[in-house]
Amino acid sequence: MSLNDNVLIKIREMRESFTPVERLVGDYILENTEEIPHLSIKELAQSSKTSDASVLRFCKTMGYSGYRNFIVSISASLGSRDEDSKAQYTDIQPGDDLSTIISNISLNNCKSIEDTLSVIDRKEIARAVELLRHSKRIVFFGIGASGIICMDGEQKFSRINKMCHAYTDGHSQLTAATLLEKDDVAIFISNSGATSDIIDALEIAQKNKAKCIAITKYNKSELAERADIVLSISTPEITIRSGAMGSRIAMLTIIDILFAGVASAEYDEVKTYLTKTHNILKKKLRN
Template sequence: MAINDNILIKIRDKKDSLTPVERMVAESILTNLEEIPHLSIKGLAKLSKTSDASVLRFCKTMGYNGYRSFIVSISASLGSMDEEQKDQYTDIQPGDDLSIIISNISHNNVRSIEDTLSIIDRNEVARAVKALRASNRIVFFGVGASGLACQDGEQKFSRINKMCHAYTDGHSQLTAATLLGKGDVAIFISNSGATIEILDSLEIAKRNGANIIAITKYNKSELAGKSDIVLSISTPELTIRSGAMGSRIAMLTIIDILFAGVASAEYQNVKKYLTKTHNILASKQKK
């Protein structure tokens, strides 16, 4: 399990990808948080209207060998959550005062980063940084808000002289994936992990031997299942009024982490590029 693991966030984010019976257990836990640490396996089975075996299967799905270790993790997650963290993400409401909108959006963005930090697997991040450092070139794939994160990645890695490019529409993604090969790293970004354009390009990139990194919500998505390295993000489950604000912030945070990881590890080599790019941009600013 990841450092700073928060099992409650994982349950929330994986809930929709669980089996119907596992989802019953998940929903019972999330709606009875204070009671759960005191329940036996039989107690949770009764509360969720399932069975002892179903509860145990749910624990194993979440990455635990038994019920006891699962409950210990639940208790630890509850203990690490302060009152602000227990609050739900706040959606945009019609007629909200601007001061409330400023506060709520800022709070949601902070929560998205904090929740992502609590579930991200440090070992996977290390593997991703290693792959990026050894790559011949880096190619980002994403559409919509995910495409914006791709463009940010292209801008950052270009600054340290890494050969990279971002593709944000279906046709160019298929072309780019076709030209990938061994030694190349393809980073696919999709909150749902089910974007058709992304999955089509992934199949081609994988077939060509590229190393596949996924940035996606923590679930059993097709994207996650077919990738070599999975960097999980945590995002709020809000209505269409909010768009993809939370997921975009989480994606950009992962891009920042990867860039900083590579730049730090290769600092003696890349500092000259950082200096050159900084100076040329600074020279274009108005005095």
């Protein structure tokens, strides 16, 4: 695991999927971050009311081979946090003036992207780009706010002549998943990773041997555990999530990365398609 990864963000995002013992360790770390780099494994175990073995298992759950590597990453994450300590997620408050709202929403969106970059696996991005490049068809699945992300993906990839479609309701998703084949790529978008319609469509897609990519919150959700490739996002810890603002921005960023990755790898061919679509739209606007 790269030292550029922010393990504190990962602990925060994975908290709800921890076992009870893992949560004891994780909560203690999040509540006492400054002292963690100075604790031995035994001291952390005693402070979190667990055991040495439990702390080591927690480190492995977070992707580290041992306690020392975990502590080094904690120290790196603390340094990163100190640099932007003033930039924290801010919830909507009653009576906020527009100036405050503009600043807070802009900050939240920027933080969603920054935190997502801390949890995303770049090797998984590379694998996803290769699958999309060689796919026969790309199909997006998402409900509600996630459906908007699907439509954005459909619009982008259609412009470079990729056969794709977005399905945003449960019935059409089941139908689309049933018709998938082994050379198709299905992209499932769900912040929680537990939306029943999405899981149902995923199960059918996998039975048809389609490759499945998940864009979801960094956790141990059913979607994350079952997909072939998982592209994780990080979302703000705020109580009001009007329009799923934080997750929407993070997911759109992932779609943009995938699109740019495919477009860059196939630039000469893609440039022709983009030019053609740009010209026809420009002509339409003049009429």
